[in-house]
Structures are given as C-alpha cells and as structure tokens.
Amino acid sequence: MLFHSTRGKDRNKTFEEVLMQGLAKDGGLFMPDHWPEVNLDNLKKLDNFIDIAKEIVPLFTGSSFTKTEVANILDNTWNNFDKKDFIDIFEINGSISILELFHGPTAAFKDFGLQLAAAFFNKTLQKQKKTAIVFGATSGDTGPAAIDACKEFDLIKTFILIPEGNMSEIQRKQMTTVNKDNVFPILANGTFDDCQDIVKRGFSERTFLKDNQYLLAINSINWVRIIGQICYYFYASLKISTLSKPLNFSVPTGNFGNVFACYAASKMGMPLSKIIVAVNSNDILDRFFRKNDYSKAKVNETISPSMDISVASNFERLLYDFYLEGDAQLCSELYSNFPNSKIEIDSNIWKKSSELFISYSSDDKATYECMKHYFNNFNYVMDPHTAVAADAVKELNDKLVGKTVILSTAHPAKFPLALKNAGLNTSIPNKLSAVLNKKEVAKKLSSNDDSIFEFINNNN
Secondary structure, eight states: OOEEETTSSSOSBOHHHHHHHOSOTTSOOEEESSOOOOOHHHHHTOOSHHHHHHHHTHHHHTTTOOHHHHHHHHHTTSOSOSSTTSOEEEEOSSSEEEEEOOOSTTSBTHHHHHHHHHHHHHHHHHHHTOEEEEEEEOSSSHHHHHHHHHTTOTTEEEEEEEESSSOOHHHHHHHHTOOOTTEEEEEESSOHHHHHHHHHHHHHHOTTOOTTEEEEOOSTTSHHHHHHHHHHHHHHHHHHHTTTSOEEEEEEOSSSHHHHHHHHHHHTTOOEEEEEEEEOSOOHHHHHHHHSOBOOOOOOOOSOGGGOOSSOTTHHHHIIIIISTTOHHHHHHHHHSTTTSOBOOOHHHHTTHHHHEEEEEOOHHHHHHHHHHHHHHHOOOOOHHHHHHHHHHHHHGGGOOSOEEEEEOBOGGGOHHHHHHTTOOOOOOHHHHHHHTSOOOOEEEOSSSSHHHHHHHHTO
C-alpha cells in the first residue's frame, strides 16, 4: 500500500513517509492508493479491540512494516485505559447506543489515534536513528493526548501551545502538570487561531530543527490517527450488530477526522446506513451538507470547544474521494482560493450527500437541554460534545433507519462548568482529579514575537 496527495503532486509515498511527513508537500492530505477490503468473516470470529486492530492496521502499513512488527507494536500501544477492552457501550434503548471512547489516560477519544501515532513514530525513529519534535496547538483534548502518548519516548520532544480562552482547568492542567524532561507545555497569549499560525510558521521555516531530526504533526491530518479511529468503528459494528446490519453513527464533529474514519471504515466493508455530522453553532459543515456552502466564518466560543472550528481540515479527504472520485486536479483547483472564496461543487455531484450523510447544528441552549434530557430520561450524564451528537439524533430521528450509535468523545468530568450550568454533576475519575492538585510547570510566552521559537531552540 502506497499513498498520494489529494492535490496530485505528492505520490508513491510509503506508510513511513506519510507517517513522518504529515502534510503533503503540495498542501494536500495523504490518501491510500486504494481502499483495502477487510475480511468481515475473519472479524466476526474476534471479540476484542486489539485483535480487530491487528486485522485493520497492517492493511495500511505493509510498505514499511511487517505484520509481525505491527502486531508487536499493537500489543504494546494502548496503555492506561480504565476498561479492559478500552471501550464501553451504553445501551440507551433498543435503537440507540452510546459508544464511550473516553476511557483512555486523558479521558478523550484522541488517545486512540495519538497513542498509535506515537508508537509508530518511536519505532521509525529507532530504525532510522533519528530524533523528533512534536509541535502543535490545542483547543482542549489534542494537547493532553499528544503529551501523554509521547512522554515515555525519549527520542521525541513535545512542544504544545495552549491558547488563552475556552478550555477547562482540567484540560489545561493535564498538560501543564506533566513534569518530564521531554515535555514542554507553553501558555501562549492569544487565541487558538494565533497559536495555529505559529505552528504553521514553524512547519514552514523549521529554524529550530537539528540536522537528522523530524518535525511531526499530531493533529488529525496525520493518516495514522485516522487508522486508529477506523478500528473502533469496526469494533462498534461487531459488538452492536455482529457486522451484519448497517448502523447510523452520530459523530460530534470538529476537524472531520472522526467522520472521515467512519466513511473510511464503510469503504473497507463495514455496513453503514448514515453518518450524522453533528456540529455546534460553528456550522461550516452543516452548511455544506444542507446547502452546498463550504465557506469560512468567524469562530464562536461554545460549551463544546473541541468543535469550535472555522475550517474542517479532514473535509478535503472526503471531497476528493467521495464527491470528486479521486480527481486531484479539481480538488487542487477548489482549494486554490480557499478560504478566501468558498467551495461550492456542481449541484449534481453535491446531491450524492444524501446517500451517506445527514447533518445538524445545535447551539449551546439545545446542547444543555439535551444533557438534561439524557439525565432525566436515562440517568446518563454526557459531556457537551456528546450532547451535540445526541441532540442531532433526537432531532433527526424520523430520518434514520435502524440502530444508531452516538459517539461519546470525552468524559463529562472534563467540563465541570457545562455540567454545573446544566444542573448536573458526575464523579471525577482519579486520573482527572489528580492533576488539579499538581503544580503547573508550563512556560508563559508571547505569540507576537519569536520567543516561542527561541524557547524551542534552547530546549532542543
């Protein structure tokens, strides 16, 4: 299996090259040269997450790793989960289940993709006798998951920018209390967009890198994160419908990686009815699926901050594969003036949306009401991101056929203010409460000058 860019100029890449490069040189996102087919009969004989992953991950990694190497990596990848099989499934009623993906060490679904990425990063660095810097910005959950996944690997140093604004104390302290020699949380003045601009500049200039050193992307553009997420869709389908009946998946959506992983699983053979693209008031995706309008708008701060985005990075993959059917030239043309001008595709092509996708946008008021609804009716406490996905199911129920799975992407205790405002409370897991009493060791730096790059250079 080799990989290519959605914009056509970066081709014939091995898995290892895609892993370590992250973004294609032409600005596009990497895609596999073809969709591998999963043997569902083999999967139906399995009963745990690791064994399912051993069937799926090697389908993408063969250009760089043997099946034995991958099996050994997977046996040692997902650590410090509260559940033996990493995932829990809560049955709401006969037609709705909640897929709890927050039982990892940072209590968010991103532990799945980032622990897998870190394990492959480390293996590659060992083979090539190199080191690496992870550099990223976070709006809440990516930073803690990246730090936790990489902190045990001495060949990787992690620098995460933590912006001012809409982040809970627990989320911040999951990063700022990690006292490891290879972890550098940075409290940066400015917004998340300001921090993203710094990261983009860092990847463009790379002035702080040593010779023989990689700069690694840990956001959801990295294909290995998508692979980790594909695995739990197959797991859910196996556990809920024995991979026999198509399910609906309602996905709380920000950068679109989780939605694209669901789409990818269906291309590989997982039975699928509909993907519900559930967004908050930052509705660029809802506008596309409802009105063929993919245009950047100002970001609103909401109670579901991980979904507060103006552009959904992974959407390009879906546009390229599903709508444009692999036309890299047209994909490149559509993105050549974006986001200065909106993306609008031929209406006859856009109509394909209804085959697989349905979308819904929930504001904060509706999110709070949904949190209350699930507690009052089912004694279930959910975080605000999960509530956005649950509200979409509630509002779109008459358009759905068959069973529906709501993805729960974060533990509700990570968002105590939202719970309080909804009149709810929940017990705080020890892994979260422990950070509240720890000393913060983050560095405060400005995003308006070169001090962040100087700091990275001095600690590299």
